Amino acid sequence: MRRRALALAAGTALLALTACGGSGGDTASSGAEFDLSDWASVEAAAEGQTVNWYMFGGSDPINAYVNGWVKDALAEKGVTLNQVRVDDTAEVVNRVLGEKQAGRDTGTVDMIWINGENFKTGKQADLWYCGWADDLPNAEFVDFDDPAVTSDFGEPVEGCEASWSRAQSVVVYDSAKLQPADVASLDALESWAKANPGRFTYPAPPDFTGSMVVRTFLYDVAGGPDDILGEFEQAEYDELAPQLWERLNALEPSLWRGGETYPQGGPEVQDLYGKGEVDAFLSYGAGDLAQQVADGVYPATTRTAVFEEGTIGNISFVTIPDNAPNKAAALVLANILQSPEGQYQKQVVTGAYPGIDLAAVPADVKAQFDAIEVPETDLPFEQQVRNSQPELVAEWVTALEEGWKANVLQR
Amino acid sequence: MTATPTGLAPLAAGGRRLRDRRPPAALRPWLLLAPALLVVVVLFLGGFAFGVAQSFGYLPFLQSEALSLDAYRELFRDPAVRASFGLTFRIALLSTAVSAVLAVVVGLLIRGTRRGRRLATLLFQLNLPVPHVVGATAMLLLLGQSGLVSRLSTAVGLTEGTADFPALTGDAFGWGIIAEYVWKETPFIGVVVLAALTTGIAPYEEVARTLGATAWQRFRHVTLPLLTPAVVSTSVIVFAFSFGSYEVPYLLGRPFPSTLPVVAYESYRSTDLTQRAPAMAIAVVIALLIGLLVLVYMRLSERFLRAAR
Numbered sequence: 170m171r172r173r174a175l176a177l178a179a180g181t182a183l184l185a186l187t188a189c190g191g192s193g194g195d196t197a198s199s200g201a202e203f204d205l206s207d208w209a210s211v212e213a214a215a216e217g218q219t220v221n222w223y224m225f226g227g228s229d230p231i232n233a234y235v236n237g238w239v240k241d242a243l244a245e246k247g248v249t250l251n252q253v254r255v256d257d258t259a260e261v262v263n264r265v266l267g268e269k270q271a272g273r274d275t276g277t278v279d280m281i282w283i284n285g286e287n288f289k290t291g292k293q294a295d296l297w298y299c300g301w302a303d304d305l306p307n308a309e310f311v312d313f314d315d316p317a318v319t320s321d322f323g324e325p326v327e328g329c330e331a332s333w334s335r336a337q338s339v340v341v342y343d344s345a346k347l348q349p350a351d352v353a354s355l356d357a358l359e360s361w362a363k364a365n366p367g368r369f370t371y372p373a374p375p376d377f378t379g380s381m382v383v384r385t386f387l388y389d390v391a392g393g394p395d396d397i398l399g400e401f402e403q404a405e406y407d408e409l410a411p412q413l414w415e416r417l418n419a420l421e422p423s424l425w426r427g428g429e430t431y432p433q434g435g436p437e438v439q440d441l442y443g444k445g446e447v448d449a450f451l452s453y454g455a456g457d458l459a460q461q462v463a464d465g466v467y468p469a470t471t472r473t474a475v476f477e478e479g480t481i482g483n484i485s486f487v488t489i490p491d492n493a494p495n496k497a498a499a500l501v502l503a504n505i506l507q508s509p510e511g512q513y514q515k516q517v518v519t520g521a522y523p524g525i526d527l528a529a530v531p532a533d534v535k536a537q538f539d540a541i542e543v544p545e546t547d548l549p550f551e552q553q554v555r556n557s558q559p560e561l562v563a564e565w566v567t568a569l570e571e572g573w574k575a576n577v578l579q580r
Numbered sequence: 581m582t583a584t585p586t587g588l589a590p591l592a593a594g595g596r597r598l599r600d601r602r603p604p605a606a607l608r609p610w611l612l613l614a615p616a617l618l619v620v621v622v623l624f625l626g627g628f629a630f631g632v633a634q635s636f637g638y639l640p641f642l643q644s645e646a647l648s649l650d651a652y653r654e655l656f657r658d659p660a661v662r663a664s665f666g667l668t669f670r671i672a673l674l675s676t677a678v679s680a681v682l683a684v685v686v687g688l689l690i691r692g693t694r695r696g697r698r699l700a701t702l703l704f705q706l707n708l709p710v711p712h713v714v715g716a717t718a719m720l721l722l723l724g725q726s727g728l729v730s731r732l733s734t735a736v737g738l739t740e741g742t743a744d745f746p747a748l749t750g751d752a753f754g755w756g757i758i759a760e761y762v763w764k765e766t767p768f769i770g771v772v773v774l775a776a777l778t779t780g781i782a783p784y785e786e787v788a789r790t791l792g793a794t795a796w797q798r799f800r801h802v803t804l805p806l807l808t809p810a811v812v813s814t815s816v817i818v819f820a821f822s823f824g825s826y827e828v829p830y831l832l833g834r835p836f837p838s839t840l841p842v843v844a845y846e847s848y849r850s851t852d853l854t855q856r857a858p859a860m861a862i863a864v865v866i867a868l869l870i871g872l873l874v875l876v877y878m879r880l881s882e883r884f885l886r887a888a889r
Contacts, residue, residue: 257849259849259850259851260849262851263848263849266641266853269641270640270641286851287851289851290851290852290853293642293853294641294642294853295641367743373835373836375846375850375851426725426743426747426750429747429752430747430750430751430752430834430835430836431834431835432750433830433834433835441726444726444742445726445742446725446726446742446743563851567851567852574660574836575659578835578836579659579660579663579836
């Protein structure tokens, strides 16, 4: 009995302790001092620091780019790069959140490659360092009139993150199994999937790619995204969602394994394609197709297509937590990532499209971009983004993910 | 607290006053235990207390500190949670039972070998240091619909292609998950079985033999009862582990229904921070269930032990 009381007391004491820590934290600047308006002071403060960049680690070409060109460019500034690969960006946001709860003003994360939903989560809990993105010297190449740059899934960016990479969703298919007409539109692909049961699937939301597939269907149901952009409105959801679930449920029996289950994530779907279990999948920019074909993982007849009505595209960002221990180094890294040369190298190595405005970069770099050879498996950038569709606000994304679980997965 | 000599008067005798300043004997073991206890209290009880607080809606980062039971009420309405109970119990029970039986059988077989016992033991326990994630990936490559077994069965004409092979990973029953746990936990229980078999048991068996007991009688009344405590206590660990583990059911399972830990983690990493309370509520339920099951299991095994004697 006494022991239990003791444990209880210890527990309560601890709780009180952590609670105090949580509320007592204020945001002192960490690391060496610098002045954002004086870039030389940022670079001076960054020298000798190690920047811990947390990012989705599931893409080999991106890992190669980060640990190759980026690491070298940082080394020239006297900054060491430590890439920390994660499976899901939400894990990192949870980590920073945990640090904030524990009242740690000096955390462990310096930079995060982030998407709209997680960015919004962090803003909700006031986790980010803000008002710096416009001060990066290379921000001059960023088109701040582009709504995809100023708001991330509808969440105002407010200088809390810097645009890094443009992703355009595409259909990857085996041209030995599907004709170009089968991937000309979502309707056509849907008809093909129904005529060839078991050969198509998508990952279960809230997986990033799976969530995009559900939104692609929603745009088609809504006759385009125009009516549902902007604020989330419950009435619109209530009108469109039932039609969307009906359509996805009608497709379900024709999916991989008869729609009895769904793959857990994008990489699993790519794996199924590589093993020949499915013949087509949707993906947010599959920059490594040519490599996968060369490695013999994907069939040589692999091709890329975008729908006539367009596909969803977005810009992804890098953000700096407010408690980042090496803020100056993170700023230097963000600046390097936005440099025209860095963006060019990124496209060459990873196939990911620039997060900066190519109209603003120097002519010689622009010429380099234009000279990038497009492999047979891919589509030229201009063709991909021709009818690029914007993303919905994060509330829509979350509502659709929850709705999909309840009405399609658990039905 | 006085400096009078405690239980160790001879040491404190004479002019060695320094000795007197040692903490009283009653306190000494506790002081020595303190570092270990501190870890348990801070890392486990502390974390648990924090989780409990969050499950009651204590979320200061959302300016929400009002406590309520909403998360628990919501929990039992959530179809993902309701569907996960049966699956989680089934996987943990089957994995533990099969591993325990296999471990005893293989242990006895290895003891029966005349030559090559060391080689057999080595082979049996080869996968002990392999992490579960690696084991799960191996199961995917082996048992998946386009895995090795599927390809072999197609090659010999048992199945026609990948889609024809029964789904053993990402399946509704959890075969792949159970297979991984059995593969990994059988040698774990086996270590203890082999240790028990090679040390204390042989003399009793010899006695039973000289008294005319048959092989079955020796096994039923001597070997098994002597092995039981070791097997039961390791089985408790295996059960608790397979009930609360995340990575294997995530890799080999499906999005729905999934096991409780997977549901908890999925909701923990939701981008909606208001999901934090329900996520913690699931975690608390898992912790309480494991605690309860271990208690029940220990009770049962005690009774079983007494009956066997």
